[in-house]
Amino acid sequence: MSTGTQAVAPGLPQFYQPIEQSTTHAVSPRTVRQVNTSIGRIPEIPGNSLKTLNQRFLVGKVAVVALIFALAVAGVFYGVLVLRSSTTTTTVETTTTTTTATTTTTTTTSTTSTTTDTTTSTTSTTTTTTRTTTTTSVTTATSTTSTSTTSTTSTSTTSTTSTSTTSTTTQTTITFAPVGIYALNIPTCATWNDTGLTMAGSSNGTLGSDLGSLSAPVSIFVDNNNNLFVADRDNARVLKFVPNATIGIIVAGNGTIGNGSNQLSSPKGVAIDQYGDIIVADSSNYRIQKFVNGSTIGITLAENSTINPLGQMRDLHIDVNNNIYVTDSDNNQVGKFIPFSSIGVVVAGGGPAGPGLNQLSSPFGNFIDPNGTLYIADQLNFRVMKYDPGSLNGTIVAGNGTTGSTAYLLAQPIAVIVDNNGYIYVADYSNGRIMKWTTNYAAGGVCIIGCTGTTGVAATQLRGPRDLKFDRYGNIYITDQANHRIQKFMIQIPPLGCSSG
Known part of the structure; x- marks a missing residue:
């Protein structure tokens, strides 16, 4: 801090001296008295001087206020600027x-809906x-x-x-007559070429499992378009051969033995109903299977049960009313199944085997003509039986109940068909031939195919003929079972023609 002398305020006596703040002074009573005396000697300020002083003080105060106000205004102005x-x-x-x-728009169109x-x-x-x-x-x-x-x-x-979209499926009724049921009116003088054409299987008599081969074929069916259906027994399937084809198409079964819906076990009968569906006698499974046209999954129409016994079914046939006739050799009978019924009705035979007119013995093939007349190949009775509609007593129309190879005898008759003239055609299994009987039963039969007297694999021979069917032209198709083939024999009519009656 400075030790210099402070300036004396104007108007104060000269002897009033400031005290040095940094100096220590000894104060005596005399000094105090002198100070008091000195204070008492301070002259009174004249009034005008006081007024002047107050004026000066007021001016200074105003100046200070003005300065502060100016500074404030300047600050505000500066602040505004800022x-x-x-x-x-x-x-x-x-x-x-x-x-x-x-935006994704997906449109899916099927036959039934659009989303x-x-x-x-x-x-x-x-x-x-x-x-x-x-x-x-x-x-x-x-x-x-x-x-x-x-x-x-x-x-x-x-x-x-x-x-x-409403889908309407209409089943087209197939007109069977004459395919598979009866032939066109065949002239009475008609004959058949004695040399067969192989339509399915191997012509040399060898078996196989490929689609061009057969193994112990049994039943056959020929439709209006000349498609050939074959129950290929040991291959557990049904094959379809379109005209002129040598390779078949599996239309029922899958080639493996079994009881699944897509399997068969020893199929022995095949026919096509009026809707084009395939009906199969699934013999070793003791059931009748239906394969809707185009499907290889079977539907069981009937099967063995206590109230509906079904044994080994050897053949089946469908009439013009879509009734199914099944030959049950184990039970020595033929059963009839009407549409949509799984319970059959015995229409011939039944009970123990026997030679009576109301009995059968291990029957095989059957045939229904347009009038509902039933014909049965009564195998072990060596005869063919005819049953009028509603009758359980039959009439012998071929054979005489004893085995043989003459014109009057049959050895194991196993299949039968009838033409519009009422002529009867019989597959004589053990004799390896096809016999024809006219309505004059007593006159005996005539051999028309396989008439060499011996069985064999030649085109003119048969070995175990198992089934036969007409096509719409009158040609005869034959299952040559032991030769594992299907043979076709062409019809022959004299150039000058002959009476159809």
């Missing part, structure tokens, strides 16, 4: 984002932020204004349109 210069308006940014989802799924659209808008700061030299003020606006619009529209 405010103007430092006011920042920030517009953060306005961002508008529009997102439109990809359309549509659109999802999303729009999103985000923004605004504003900040303001104001500052002065006297007061610092911070003002923040924040505005945030978020707008989200989401629109989702889902439209599903389903169109149903």
Whole structure:
């Protein structure tokens, strides 16, 4: 701190001296008295001087106030300048984002329905932020204004349109006559070429399991379009051969023995009903299977039971009313199954085997003519029986109950068909021939095919003829079982013709 002498205020006596703040003074009572005396000697300030002093003091005070006010105004002005210069308006940014989802339209069309799924659209808008700061030299003020606006619009529209299509399936009735039931009117003088044409299987008599081969074929059927169906017994299947084809198509069974819905076990009978469905005598499974046209999955129409005994079925036939006739050799009978019924009715035989006119002995093939007359190949009675509609007593129309190879005898008759003339055609299994009987039963039969007297594999021979059918032209198809083939013998009519009656 400075040790110099403070300046004396104007108007104070000269002897009033300031005390040095840094000097220590010894004070005596005399000194105190002198000071008091000195104070008492301070002259009174004249009134005008006081007035002058007050005026000066007032002026100074006004000056100070003016100065302060000026400074304040200057500060405000400066603050305004600062405010103007430092006011920042920030517009953060306005961002508008529009997102439109990809519109995917998927249209799926099938035979039954159309489905359309549509659109999802999303729009999103985000923004605004504003900040303001104001500052002065006297007061610092911070003002923040924040505005945030978020707008989200989401629109989702889902439209599903389903169109149903009504599918109508109409089954076309096949006109059987004469295919598989009876032939066209065959002239009475007609004969058949004695040399057969191999239509399925190997011509040299070898068996096989490929689609061009057969193994112990049994029953056959020829439809209106000359398609050939074969119950290929040991291959557990039914094959279809279209005209002029040497390779078959599996239409029932899958080639493996079994009792599944797509399997067969020793099929021995095949026929086509009026809707084109395949009916099979699934012999070793003791059931009748139906394969809807185009399907290889079977439907069981009838099967063995206590109330509906079915034994080894050897053949089946379908009449013009779609009734199924099944030959059951184990039970020595023929059963009839009407449409939509799984319970058969015995229409011939039944009970123990025997030679009576109401008995059968291990029957095999059967045939129904358009009038409902039933014909049965009564195998071990060596005869063919005829049953009028509703009758359980038959009439012998071929053979005489004893085995032989003459014109009157049969050895194991195993299949039978009848033409429009009422002529009867019999597969004489053990004799390896086809016999024809006219309505004059007593006259005996005539050999028409396989008449060499011996069995064999030659085109003119048969070895175990198991079934026979006419096609629509009168040609005869024969299952040559032991030769594992199907033979066709062409009809021959004299150039000059002959009576059809």
